[in-house]
Amino acid sequence: MPELPEVEIIRQSLNKKIIQKTIKKVIVRNRNLRIKVPLNFEKILENQIILDVDRFSKYLILFLSRRNKLLIHLGMSGTIHLLKYNKKNFLTNTSFYNSPKLPDKHNHIEIFFDKFKLVYNDPRRFGFFEIIKDQYSLEKRFEKLGPEPFNPIFDISYIHDNLRNKKKNIKNLLLDQNFVSGIGNIYASEILYLSKINPVKEGKSINKVECKKILKNTKLVLLNAIKRGGSSIRDFKDITGNKGSFQKNFKVYQKEGLKCKREDCNGIILKKNISNRSTFFCNLCQK
DNA sequence: AAGAGGCCCTGATAGC
DNA sequence: TGCTATCAGGGCCTCT
Numbered sequence: 001m002p003e004l005p006e007v008e009i010i011r012q013s014l015n016k017k018i019i020q021k022t023i024k025k026v027i028v029r030n031r032n033l034r035i036k037v038p039l040n041f042e043k044i045l046e047n048q049i050i051l052d053v054d055r056f057s058k059y060l061i062l063f064l065s066r067r068n069k070l071l072i073h074l075g076m077s078g079t080i081h082l083l084k085y086n087k088k089n090f091l092t093n094t095s096f097y098n099s100p101k102l103p104d105k106h107n108h109i110e111i112f113f114d115k116f117k118l119v120y121n122d123p124r125r126f127g128f129f130e131i132i133k134d135q136y137s138l139e140k141r142f143e144k145l146g147p148e149p150f151n152p153i154f155d156i157s158y159i160h161d162n163l164r165n166k167k168k169n170i171k172n173l174l175l176d177q178n179f180v181s182g183i184g185n186i187y188a189s190e191i192l193y194l195s196k197i198n199p200v201k202e203g204k205s206i207n208k209v210e211c212k213k214i215l216k217n218t219k220l221v222l223l224n225a226i227k228r229g230g231s232s233i234r235d236f237k238d239i240t241g242n243k244g245s246f247q248k249n250f251k252v253y254q255k256e257g258l259k260c261k262r263e264d265c266n267g268i269i270l271k272k273n274i275s276n277r278s279t280f281f282c283n284l285c286q287k
Numbered sequence: 288a289a290g291a292g293g294c295c296c297t298g299a300t301a302g303c
Numbered sequence: 304t305g306c307t308a309t310c311a312g313g314g315c316c317t318c319t
Contacts, residue, residue, distance in 0.1 A: 002312055002313095003312050003313090005312095006312065007312095034313090034314085034315090058312090058313075058314095073313080073314090074312090074313090075312095075313055075314085076311065076312065076313055076314095077311080077312090124311085124313095126313060126314080127313090175313090175314095177313090177314075184312050184313070185311090185312060185313085186312055187312085230312090231312070233311090233312075234311075234312080236312075277311095277313095278310080278311085
């Protein structure tokens with residue numbers, strides 16, 4: 001479901017609520033996530049204090065008091081929300097979150113704190129919760145992933161060097177997490193539109209000027225999306241129930257058939273399947 | 288070795 | 304109404 005901006009929004013809202021809180025109890029209702037939740041998962045987490053909530057790419061990282069970490073990935077349909085306990089010690093969702101569209105049957109993991117619980121809901125179960133034993137293992141875990149777009153390593157030379165021998169199209173390259181981490185299907189289309197680059201263009205035919213545009217627009221799009229609370233299509237919300245609004249800023253994503261937003265362009269937004277993912281682009285100004 | 292395609296899942300929606 | 308097909312903010316594995 002979420003790309004880097006949405007995960008960052010979740011991190012921020014989670015950070016405010018669970019830092020320095022102790023995990024009282026953990027219930028796993030379905031271990032069959034993308035990675036099987038191990039049988040000792042609950043025991044490892046219980047009685048630990050959350051020291052920090054960090055993020056790399058589309059992964060959330062909870063730093064725990066015994067120095068291990070909880071790595072969370074939301075896949076395509078994972079959501080996290082906090083439910084407050086009411087006076088009778090029953091659980092109510094009125095204070096923090098309400099979403100009539102999330103049936104309880106997909107609440108796979110619940111982490112209980114003193115006054116609220118964290119609930120992980122994921123209909124498609126492409127997400128996962130993974131215990132990482134220490135800092136070294138964490139770095140090892142991310143070893144093969146490319147830098148985030150905000151990392152100074154991700155500069156024009158890095159982009160150019162990584163594209164120049166690639167036959168793969170630029171859209172798929174932007175989605176390749178081993179090249180750059182955090183871009184997903186929505187933002188790839190948006191970045192290429194702003195850069196006036198056709199999504200099917202081969203990596204090796206992208207020149208330095210275009211690399212510069214990709215660099216600039218990648219950061220621009222992701223930062224603006226974060227600024228606006230992420231993109232709320234299919235009901236994305238942060239853990240306190242606030243919707244993002246970046247979907248209102250989409251130039252091409254899900255804009256098939258509409259006129260190009262550039263005033264000096266008479267193009268039409270087309271939808272094309274690239275490696276089985278929808279891709280949106282202007283037929284005229286993206287060369 | 289790079290790159291294309293299949294696959295992991297459920298739910299919503301469209302079309303007959 | 305009820306079927307079938309298609310499509311979803313992701314990423315890993317296998318085959319060529």
